[in-house]
Amino acid sequence: MEAAKRTAEAAPLQDKAGRSVRAVETDKASAQRGEIAISGLSKVYETKKSRFEALRGIDLNVRTNEFVTIVGPSGCGKSTLLRIVAGLDELSEGLVTLDGEEVIGPGAERGMVFQGYTLFPWLTVRENIEYGPKLKGISTLERRAISNHFLKVIKLESFANAYPKQLSGGMKQRVAIARALANRPKVLLMDEPFGALDAQTKLEMQEMLLEVWEKEKTTVLFITHDIDEAVFLSQRVVVMGAGPGRILKTFDVMLPAQRTPEVRELPEFLALKRELGLLLKH
Numbered sequence: 682m683e684a685a686k687r688t689a690e691a692a693p694l695q696d697k698a699g700r701s702v703r704a705v706e707t708d709k710a711s712a713q714r715g716e717i718a719i720s721g722l723s724k725v726y727e728t729k730k731s732r733f734e735a736l737r738g739i740d741l742n743v744r745t746n747e748f749v750t751i752v753g754p755s756g757c758g759k760s761t762l763l764r765i766v767a768g769l770d771e772l773s774e775g776l777v778t779l780d781g782e783e784v785i786g787p788g789a790e791r792g793m794v795f796q797g798y799t800l801f802p803w804l805t806v807r808e809n810i811e812y813g814p815k816l817k818g819i820s821t822l823e824r825r826a827i828s829n830h831f832l833k834v835i836k837l838e839s840f841a842n843a844y845p846k847q848l849s850g851g852m853k854q855r856v857a858i859a860r861a862l863a864n865r866p867k868v869l870l871m872d873e874p875f876g877a878l879d880a881q882t883k884l885e886m887q888e889m890l891l892e893v894w895e896k897e898k899t900t901v902l903f904i905t906h907d908i909d910e911a912v913f914l915s916q917r918v919v920v921m922g923a924g925p926g927r928i929l930k931t932f933d934v935m936l937p938a939q940r941t942p943e944v945r946e947l948p949e950f951l952a953l954k955r956e957l958g959l960l961l962k963h
């Protein structure tokens with residue numbers, strides 16, 4: 682027993698690329714996980730005086746490792762839907778499952794990134810990233826390996842000891858993504874994460890997110906107002922309509938898997954943007 686314990690303690694916590702062993706092992710397992718199934722979902726906001734049907738009859742499956750974006754007019758219920766998947770809001774009817782298990786509340790297997798910067802201002806970048814693993818009781822050494830890995834992924838190694846107020850908006854969102862990923866979520870739920878960024882930073886963040894998504898193998902459900910962003914990032918675009926919020930149409934994005942900036946010039950890219958634009962006008 683003692684010998685086994687010693688061996689475990691002596692085992693390297695990082696692989697050659699500097700990634701924690703736990704991270705590498707979890708990656709292998711994550712290839713088969715992260716499937717969201719939403720069926721017959723309705724949401725009614727009700728008070729004694731009023732009743733508002735925000736969502737009606739939503740059916741949507743997001744496959745393991747898939748990147749799906751939801752677009753739709755303001756108020757059509759995109760955030761409500763995401764909050765229900767996150768377990769932050771309750772549905773009125775229907776069912777949401779993650780890998781077959783009913784979602785009944787928030788959970789570390791579902792990471793959230795919002796538009797507003799939600800970093801803890803009193804913690805450094807590294808401490809923000811290590812926050813979730815620390816709550817889980819992961820050792821200091823292993824937490825360090827996790828934060829090292831994600832600092833590298835988001836290319837902010839030199840800002841490890843900086844505080845959020847010392848970062849630009851784009852950098853803060855990179856840390857928010859790293860912080861969500863440090864919990865090794867099965868899915869990443871993103872509500873207009875780049876909505877507040879300037880145009881150039883937004884493009885850089887989109888490319889960075891795709892790199893991270895490919896590396897970390899996470900299912901992503903992403904909300905945006907920006908059609909260009911939706912087409913560039915995703916494998917599928919879901920268009921919602923309002924009154925009550927419902928799914929109008931789903932589009933497979935038939936673009937090269939490698940989304941280089943040149944993809945934006947392709948006729949297929951422009952055609953899909955046009956089609957989405959027309960649908961959203963009505």
Ligand SMILES: Nc1ncnc2c1ncn2[C@@H]1O[C@H](COP(=O)(O)OP(=O)(O)OP(=O)(O)O)[C@@H](O)[C@H]1O
Nearest residue numbers: 726733735753754755756757758759760761762926
């Ligand atoms: N707690 C609440 N109580 C009552 N109504 C609510 C509540 N939260 C949201 N709503 C209503 O539900 C509808 C959907 O809101 P939601 O924020 O999900 O839309 P959205 O598509 O994300 O909008 P936006 O793109 O502007 O963020 C809106 O009409 C909103 O006013």
